[in-house]
C-alpha cells in the first residue's frame with residue numbers, strides 16, 4: 001500500500017489532494033499546524049487510512065521519523081504567496097526552504113513530489129513561452145525560497161517537480177487571494193475590480209487538475225521521475241485585463257473594471273508558459289477556466305464576505 005506523507009495537507013491544495021488520495025485507497029499522513037483551522041480536513045478524520053499530526057514541520061526529529069515510515073513525500077507546508085513571505089521573512093526561509101533541505105537530506109529510497117511555482121520565471125521575454133529549460137529568475141522572497149528548494153530536490157534521484165501556474169477553483173480551505181478566485185470574487189460580490197499592471201501575463205490551472213497531475217505522477221513515477229514539469233492550461237495564457245474581461249463576460253453582470261496606474265505587483269510575474277512537456281508525457285488537464293469561474297460563482301453566492309480580500 002502507498003504510504004504518503006503530506007506536509008501542509010490541510011491547506012488549499014493539500015485538503016483536496018488528500019481527499020482524492022484517500023478515495024484512491026492510499027494511506028495518508030498529514031503534518032499541519034492548521035494555520036487556517038482544521039475544518040478543511042474534518043471529513044477525513046474518521047477514515048482509518050488517514051492520520052493528522054498537528055505539529056510544526058520545523059520539528060526535525062518528527063519529520064525524520066515520518067520520512068522513514070512513508071514511501072512518498074509531498075511537502076506542501078509553507079508560507080504561500082509573496083505578501084505573506086515579505087511579512088514573515090525568517091519563517092518563510094525556515095519553512096519554505098530549510099525544511100525542504102532537511103527532508104532532502106533525510107530521504108533514502110522514498111519518492112518526493114515537489115510543487116514549485118512558475119513565478120520563478122519572473123519577467124519573461126516578449127512573445128516567448130517559458131519552458132522547463134528557461135532560466136529561473138524569481139523576484140519575490142516567496143519565489144526565491146521555492147526555486148532554491150527545487151534546486152535541493154533535484155539533487156535526488158526519485159523526484160518529480162511541478163512548476164504550477166496560478167491555481168484557481170474551490171477547495172475546502174478556500175483561498176480568495178489567488179488571481180482567478182480573487183477577480184471572480186470582486187467582480188461578482190463587489191461588482192468592481194481595480195487592476196494594477198493589467199498587461200502582466202499569467203498562466204492558470206484548476207486545482208482539480210493539480211490534484212490529477214500529482215496522482216498521475218504517482219501512477220507513472222518510473223517514467224516521470226527525474227523531471228520538472230510546467231503544469232498549466234495551454235489555452236489559458238492571459239493578461240490580467242484579458243482574464244478580468246473574460247470573468248465579467250461569464251458572470252454576465254454590470255461590474256466595473258478599473259485600471260490603476262501607480263501600483264506595482266509584488267510578485268512581478270509577466271510571462272507565457274509552455275505546458276507541452278507534461279502533455280507529451282500523456283497528461284491533459286480536464287477543467288477549463290470557464291468551468292472554474294462558473295463553479296466559483298456558485299460558491300460565492302452562498303459565501304459570506306471575506307474580510308482581507310487583497
Ligand SMILES: NC(=O)c1ccc[n+]([C@@H]2O[C@H](COP(=O)([O-])OP(=O)(O)OC[C@H]3O[C@@H](n4cnc5c(N)ncnc54)[C@H](O)[C@@H]3O)[C@@H](O)[C@H]2O)c1
Nearest residue numbers: 008010011012013032033034035056057077078117164167
Ligand atoms: N496555490 C498555488 O497557486 C500554488 C502554486 C504553486 C505552488 N504552490 C505550493 O503548493 C503548496 C501548498 O500551497 P497552498 O496553496 O495549498 O497553500 P496553503 O497556505 O493553503 O497551505 C499551506 C499549509 O501549510 C501549513 N503550514 C504552514 N507552515 C507550517 C508549519 N511551519 N508547520 C506545519 N504546517 C504549516 C498551513 O497550516 C497550511 O495548511 C505550497 O508549498 C506552495 O508553495 C501553490
